[in-house]
Amino acid sequence: SAVVTSCSNCGTTTTPLWRRSPLGETICNACGLYYKARNTTRPVCNVATASTAATMSTSSAAPEDLANLICANCQTTTTPLWRRDEAGHPICNACGLYFKLHSVRRPITMKRSTIKRRKR
Template structure:
């Protein structure tokens, strides 16, 4: 096996060995160290980022604790930045319980579309007969002059893409 840098001087001097002891750097700066967070998960070692405080693995933006440099999700990072304290467990648990991705503005016992029987819509409308209909059914009927086919009904409201 030939040396890659044959004939080149070692960056560590004439001896060619690293002069720094193995534990000279903190674990966060040492790529060969394998430590886990005090919260008991080693997902970061598998290549998955995880919030140090709430253990979430999805966020629109990853942040860092300014004091400890631990990885934080956007919610925990902003809370810490604005209030100078960790995000309370009640807020974290409320976010984890709220797993509904769609927009649900209608209460479960609230109004119901007289055409497709949905209870979720951004706006309630009235059709020509005066019946209360969801936004999708109302707009479809107003533009096309015919009731919206029930085959077009979706379980969740899909928000428009932001350009």
């Protein structure tokens, strides 16, 4: 039978890198990095289980949700990145960047029908 290595702090059996605690115990990469950064052991309540991780990844916006977004400023439906204004309404990338730079809403007259990509 194979020996299953587990973290002495959180109990996980999978990690990209096994480390040693200051006491010489085997700990996972996450617990080792936490200890190295904060000089204290990683709280076990912070450990994300597989079901928690799956829930977190599925809670992000689904593609069909992005399809019906409309910019609260210029009413466009196409943008490479959706942002939010001060009130929390969805705004397009152009309106968001304009507001960040000038602290005023982007004039509707600046709206273009096509997205101009930069070549870098």
